[in-house]
Amino acid sequence: MSIESTLPVLKPADFASDQDVRWCPGCGDYSILAQMKKMLPSLGVPREKIVFISGIGCSSRFPYYMNTYGIHSIHGRAPAVATGLKASRPDLQVWVITGDGDGLSIGGNHLMHAIRRNVDLNIVLFNNRIYGLTKGQYSPTSPLGKKTKSTPMGAVDNPLHPLSIAIGCEATFVARSIDTNIKHLGGVLKRAAEHKGTAFVEVYQNCNVFNDGAWEYAKDRETKEDTTLELEHGKPLLFGKERKKGIRLHGLDPEVVELGKGITEDDLLFHDERAAEPSLAYLLSRMRYEDGFPEPIGVFRCVDRPRYDDEVNKQIDKSLKDKGKGDLETLFNSGETWTVK
Amino acid sequence: MATATPSKPVSDLVEATVRFCGDSGDGMQLAGTQFTNTSALLGNDVATFPDFPAEIRAPRGTKAGVSGFQIHFSSTEIFTPGDTVDALVAMNPAALVTNLADLRDGGILLVNKDAFDKKGLEQAGYATDPLEDGSLEKYKMHSVEMTKLTRLAVEGLGLSQKEADRCRNFFAMGLVFWLYDRSLEPTLRFIESKFGKLPSVAQANTNALKAGFNYGETVEAINTQYHVGPAKLKPGTYRNIEGNLALAWGLLAAARLSNKRLFLGAYPITPASDVLHYLSNYKNFDVLTFQAEDEIAAVTSAIGAAFAGEMAVTASSGPGIALKGEALGLAVMTELPMLVINVQRGGPSTGLPTKTEQADLNQALFGRNGECPMPIIAARSPGDCFYVAQEAWRIATRFMLPVFVLTDGYIANGSEPWQIPNVSDLPRIDINHPIANGEEFQPYARDERLARPWAIPGTPGLEHRIGGLEKANITGNVSYDPINHEKMCLLRQQKVDNIADDIPLQELDGPDSGDLLVLSWGGTYGSCATAVHTAQKSGQKVSHCHLRYLNPFPKNFEKILHSFDKILIPELNLGQLNAVIRAKFLIDTVGLNKVQGKPFSVIEIVNKINSLLG
Ligand SMILES: Cc1ncc(C[n+]2csc(CCOP(=O)(O)OP(=O)(O)O)c2C)c(N)n1
Ligand code: SF4
Ligand SMILES: [Mg+2]
Numbered sequence: 001m002s003i004e005s006t007l008p009v010l011k012p013a014d015f016a017s018d019q020d021v022r023w024c025p026g027c028g029d030y031s032i033l034a035q036m037k038k039m040l041p042s043l044g045v046p047r048e049k050i051v052f053i054s055g056i057g058c059s060s061r062f063p064y065y066m067n068t069y070g071i072h073s074i075h076g077r078a079p080a081v082a083t084g085l086k087a088s089r090p091d092l093q094v095w096v097i098t099g100d101g102d103g104l105s106i107g108g109n110h111l112m113h114a115i116r117r118n119v120d121l122n123i124v125l126f127n128n129r130i131y132g133l134t135k136g137q138y139s140p141t142s143p144l145g146k147k148t149k150s151t152p153m154g155a156v157d158n159p160l161h162p163l164s165i166a167i168g169c170e171a172t173f174v175a176r177s178i179d180t181n182i183k184h185l186g187g188v189l190k191r192a193a194e195h196k197g198t199a200f201v202e203v204y205q206n207c208n209v210f211n212d213g214a215w216e217y218a219k220d221r222e223t224k225e226d227t228t229l230e231l232e233h234g235k236p237l238l239f240g241k242e243r244k245k246g247i248r249l250h251g252l253d254p255e256v257v258e259l260g261k262g263i264t265e266d267d268l269l270f271h272d273e274r275a276a277e278p279s280l281a282y283l284l285s286r287m288r289y290e291d292g293f294p295e296p297i298g299v300f301r302c303v304d305r306p307r308y309d310d311e312v313n314k315q316i317d318k319s320l321k322d323k324g325k326g327d328l329e330t331l332f333n334s335g336e337t338w339t340v341k
Numbered sequence: 342m343a344t345a346t347p348s349k350p351v352s353d354l355v356e357a358t359v360r361f362c363g364d365s366g367d368g369m370q371l372a373g374t375q376f377t378n379t380s381a382l383l384g385n386d387v388a389t390f391p392d393f394p395a396e397i398r399a400p401r402g403t404k405a406g407v408s409g410f411q412i413h414f415s416s417t418e419i420f421t422p423g424d425t426v427d428a429l430v431a432m433n434p435a436a437l438v439t440n441l442a443d444l445r446d447g448g449i450l451l452v453n454k455d456a457f458d459k460k461g462l463e464q465a466g467y468a469t470d471p472l473e474d475g476s477l478e479k480y481k482m483h484s485v486e487m488t489k490l491t492r493l494a495v496e497g498l499g500l501s502q503k504e505a506d507r508c509r510n511f512f513a514m515g516l517v518f519w520l521y522d523r524s525l526e527p528t529l530r531f532i533e534s535k536f537g538k539l540p541s542v543a544q545a546n547t548n549a550l551k552a553g554f555n556y557g558e559t560v561e562a563i564n565t566q567y568h569v570g571p572a573k574l575k576p577g578t579y580r581n582i583e584g585n586l587a588l589a590w591g592l593l594a595a596a597r598l599s600n601k602r603l604f605l606g607a608y609p610i611t612p613a614s615d616v617l618h619y620l621s622n623y624k625n626f627d628v629l630t631f632q633a634e635d636e637i638a639a640v641t642s643a644i645g646a647a648f649a650g651e652m653a654v655t656a657s658s659g660p661g662i663a664l665k666g667e668a669l670g671l672a673v674m675t676e677l678p679m680l681v682i683n684v685q686r687g688g689p690s691t692g693l694p695t696k697t698e699q700a701d702l703n704q705a706l707f708g709r710n711g712e713c714p715m716p717i718i719a720a721r722s723p724g725d726c727f728y729v730a731q732e733a734w735r736i737a738t739r740f741m742l743p744v745f746v747l748t749d750g751y752i753a754n755g756s757e758p759w760q761i762p763n764v765s766d767l768p769r770i771d772i773n774h775p776i777a778n779g780e781e782f783q784p785y786a787r788d789e790r791l792a793r794p795w796a797i798p799g800t801p802g803l804e805h806r807i808g809g810l811e812k813a814n815i816t817g818n819v820s821y822d823p824i825n826h827e828k829m830c831l832l833r834q835q836k837v838d839n840i841a842d843d844i845p846l847q848e849l850d851g852p853d854s855g856d857l858l859v860l861s862w863g864g865t866y867g868s869c870a871t872a873v874h875t876a877q878k879s880g881q882k883v884s885h886c887h888l889r890y891l892n893p894f895p896k897n898f899e900k901i902l903h904s905f906d907k908i909l910i911p912e913l914n915l916g917q918l919n920a921v922i923r924a925k926f927l928i929d930t931v932g933l934n935k936v937q938g939k940p941f942s943v944i945e946i947v948n949k950i951n952s953l954l955g
Contacts, residue, residue, distance in 0.1 A: 048799055048804055084653070320625045333580075336580065338384065340571075
C-alpha cells in the first residue's frame, strides 16, 4: 500500500474540477473534455504539475473544468502566457486550449511564434468553424460563402487551414482528430502530450448551436470511411470502407486512385511522420473534402528539434557555470568607481 | 596621466556646463560619456542630458541628424544638466545652428572649421559663413581645423581617410579635456579596453586625443584653462550611472532580495530597450529575458511567469504600454504580482521616440477597461531607478497586484554619480508561497492587507484556476453575481488604497507651510528642486513636495496640500497630475506645462514661482 501512497493512480474523475460544465448540451467540447480526463491518468504526471492555459471562447472555458492548475486568460494570448510559464518552469506540463477564432484570428501572431519557438506546449485548437461564444459570426476557418450573422450574403474571405499554418510555422508535431472519434482523439492527445516541443492538434468540433453539422461528412458513420483517412506512420495512404482507395502522387500533387487494375499499395504514398522536410505533411494538410479528397486524421508530423524553454534555460545554466553565480556587490563595483572620504 | 604643468593661467569655477554636438555619426555620445566619467572620477557632481535624433543615420550634415550630449559638472551638489551652456563644441554648421541658442553670452565656442564648407553651410541654412560674418562675436569662438589636424595626428597608421575622420571626436575631447583641466587617463583606459584588439585604431584615437589636448596647450588664442574642483558628496564609493542601468540593477537586486528568479518579457522600443539589453547580459544572476513577438506577448508571458512563481517584469514605452492594456486588466483581475515599467517618451502615437515627456500618467492611472486600479511609483533621477524597482516589487508581492513603474527618456539616458550601496543594507523582500494544510484551498481568501495567497503550480493540493472573468471572493470561482462584482471592484480598489499604510509619509523640502508649494513627480525632480532652492535662498516661502507614490498618495499628502496658499504643479504634459489633484482634493492649483520633448530648465520654474508670488 505504501507504493500507492507515493504513486497514486489517478482516475479520470480526479481530473474533474468542482465546477458545473456550462457548454450547450450536445456541444462537441464535452467529448474533448472527457477524452482529456480519460487520457491524462495514463501519463503518470501528477495533477499539480499540469497547467491548462486558454484564451477566450466557448472552448477556452476548458481549464475551469479541469482539476489542475489553470489560467483562463484573454482572447488569443494563451500561447504567450504559456510560453512565459513554460520557459520559467520547464518541470510543468503545459496545455493550451484555443479556438479557431482565438488561435487563428486575434491570436494568430502568438500561435505562430509559440510554434516556431517549439516551446514544449500541447496546443489543442477546437475548430468549429464559427465564433461560438459571441453567438455565431464566421471565423477564419469558415468556408467561402458561409452565411452567418455577420455574413448574411456569405463569407467572401478565404479560410485558413490550421495545420497548413502550423506547418508553415515550422511545427515539429502536427495532428488532427475529431471530437466524436473518441478512441482516435484520446490517442492523438496522448501522442501530443508525449511529444517534446510544440504539439499542435486540430480537433474537428461540432458547435451544434451555431454551426451544426459543419463536420458531418467526417463524422457520419455512412460517409466517414470515405471522407477521412487515418494516417499511420510507415503505412500507405489507404481509405474507404473496403480500404480499396488510396492516395498516389501525380507530379507534385496527390490524386485519389482505386486499387486494382495494375495499381497496388506500392504505388501509393507512404506516410512518414518523421520526414525531415515538412512537404509531405503540408501536402496532407491541403487535402480537402470539398476538393474530392479524404481528410487525413492522426499524426501528420512528429520530429525532434531544439525547444525554446530548454535552450533558454541551458544558456542560463551555461552562464552560471562559466561566470559563476552573479554577485551584486561585485557587479555594482565594476567599471570606473571613486571613493569620497 | 596627470595634466601637464599648466603653462597658461587656470581659472577656478564652481561649476560648468559643456555640450558636444555634431552629426549622429560624429561620436558625440561617446565624447559626452567620456567627459562625464572623467569628471565623475575627478569627484565632481555631474548631471547629463544626451539628446539624439530618432533616425539612426539621418543624411550627413543635416539638422535632422544632429546629436548632442550635455554635461553639467560641479564642485557643489547639482540636480540638473544645466539650463545654459558654458562651452559648446559644434562639429558642423548644422550642429551650430541648432544648438547655439543655448550657449550663454560670452561662452566658449569650439567649432570644426573644416566642416564649414559650402555644402555644410547650405545644409544648415546659412546664407553666409557665421565663422566669418561676425555673427558669433559675442562668444569666445575658436575655429579649429579639427578634420585636418586629426588626419595629421593619425598619419602613418595606415588608416583610410574615412577611418581617420572617425577619430575627430577624440580630438575634440582632448581639446575640451585640456580646457577644463581633466585627465586623459580614464579615456586612454577606455580606448585600450574598447579598441585594444585593433591596435591601429587604438593608436589613432590615442593620437587624436593627445593632439587635441596639446592643441589647447600650445595654441595661443586659447589663453585660459578652467578648473572645477571635487564636490562634497556623502562619503562612500561612487560610480556614474544611467537610469536604465540603475533600473536593471534594481530589478536584479529585487530578485535577489526576494529569492526569486527574474523574468523579463519585452519587445524592443526606445527608450526602454536598454533594460532588455542589460538584463539579457545578466543570465548568471538567474535572469530569463524573453524577447516576445509584440508587447502583448511580452506582458502576457510575464503573467504566465508570475503564475509560475517568478519575479515577472515587462518593460516598454507608451505605445507598447497601450498594447498591454487588456492584459494588465487580467493581471489586476488575477491579482498576480508583477512590474510594468514605462520609460516614457513623447507621444501620442509614435510621437517623439527619443525625446522625453511625462504624459503617460493618465495612461497608467486610467488606461484600462473597467474599474482597474494599479499602484504607480515614479523614479525621480537616474540613480533613484535602482530603489524604485525594489520598492515596486516589495509592494507587488505584499499586496499581490501588478505595479506600474514610471521613468522617462530623460532619466533613462541621463546619468549621475551614484553611491554604491552595501548589498547587505538593502531590505529583504519576504515572500510566502502557501502549501496544502489539509483544508480546502481558497485562492481568493485574503490576509489583513487584502492580498490573496500566491500558490504556484507544482504545489500538491493547491490546484486552482484563475482568469479574467469576475471571481467570487474567497473561492475564486467564476461569478456573475452583481453584489459580488461590486464587492470585488471595491476590494481591488481598497487593496490599492491600503498601500498608503505601508509606504513612508510624504517628505517636504522646506517649511511645512508657506506661500507656495511646488508639487512635482518623476524626472522633473532636479529642475524643481533647484528652482525651489533658488527661491528659498532669495527669501521666498516656497517648499517642494516631490511625489514618488502617485497611486495611492501618502497618507499625509492631503494635509500638505492644505498647508500652502498656492500650489504649482510643473509637468512635462498638459496637466495630468494637476487634474488628478484638483479632482481628488477639490483644491485650486496652477500648472506649469511643457511638451517640447525637453526637460524643464530651472529658470522656467523660477520665473513661474516669481510670477505667482508677485
Ligand atoms: C479583445 C476581445 N475581443 C473580442 C472578444 C469577444 N470574443 C469572445 S470569444 C470570441 C470568438 C471565439 O471564437 P473561437 O475562438 O472560435 O471560440 P469558440 O467560442 O468557437 O470555441 C470573441 C470574438 C473578446 N472576448 N475579447
Ligand atoms: S455555442 Fe457552440 S461551441 Fe459554444 S458551447 Fe454552445 S455548442 Fe458549444
Ligand atoms: Mg470557434
